[in-house]
Amino acid sequence: MSERSKRTVKKRRGSTVGLPNFVPIVERYKQAVVGIEVVHEPAQTRLFPIGPLWHDGSPSYRSVNIGTGFIFDPKGHILTNEHVIHSASQVLLRFYGRKRPVHATIVGTDYVHDIAILKTHLAAPKLILRIAKPEDICVGEWVVAIGSPLGLDHSVTAGIISSKDRPLKIGDREYPKLIQTDAAINRGNSGGPLINMRGQVIGMNTAVSQSSQGIGFAISAEVLRESIDKIL
Structure with missing residues (x-):
């Protein structure tokens, strides 16, 4: 084997040929993803596709639901699942890099399609996630989910x-x-973005099959676009 061939083999063994590099996507867009904590008073017994309920042990048995959302327009509107914020007394958002949560208001909801839009008092965002068009979604392409599974903010799968x-x-x-x-989609990922390698949101993570592995579901970008127009 020639020296040139040896160098080529060594280079291939030390590289990840054919595998995507998710780092640029995550670093660029993680600030547009927010963790959501919803407070219900008094506690209610409710079922969600994903998103747990628990109480803090107080006499009022305040119940809390967690989820994820993402900024999708220059005005700072935040998209999430309706089931995440349903019947909320308070909605708190956890932004990347901020120590304290921020109160949010509910702009509007689309119960049928399980979509809600939130807003905060914060200034217009520097970065947003743009929603893909139907033709941008291809079976077999790589995607990244960013969310708050089990309350672990900005987890990436x-x-x-x-x-x-x-x-x-x-x-x-x-x-x-x-x-x-x-x-991987788990409790708390509801409302978070499913992003392709071009930085486009191709869906909103919404449900997971509990009886199997590796089967999660996201509301398609086409439905998101239609619902946003309806709500706003």
């Missing part, structure tokens, strides 16, 4: 788009065009 246009019924909601992904 990765996978591919397993399928799209999956119809699914959860409770009294019917989701017509869900994206299926094998990126």
Whole structure:
């Protein structure tokens, strides 16, 4: 083997040929993702596709739900799942790099499609996540999910788009065009973005199959766009 061939083999062994580099996507867009904590008083017994309930042991048995959201326009509007903030007494947002949570107001909701829009008093954001168009979504492409699983803010998981246009019924909601992904989605990821390697939001993480591994679902960008226009 020639010296040139040896150097080529060594280089290939030390590289990750064919694997994507998620670091630039995460570093660029993590500040546009927020953790959400919702307070309900008094506590209620409710079921969500993803997002746990617990109480803090106080006499009022205040109940708390957690989720994720992301900034999607220059005005600072934040998108999340309606089931995350449903019947909320208070909605608190945890921004990347801020020690204290920020109070949010609910601009509007679309119960049928499980989508809600929030707003804060903060100045216009420097960075936003743009929502993809339907033609930008391809089965088999790499995606990244950023969210707050189990309350662990700004956790990152990765996978591919397993399928799209999956119809699914959860409770009294019917989701017509869900994206299926094998990126890990857990409790607290609800409302978070599913991002392709071009930095576009191709879906909103919404549900996970508890009876299997690697089967999560996100509301497609097409439905997100329609719902945003309806709400705003």
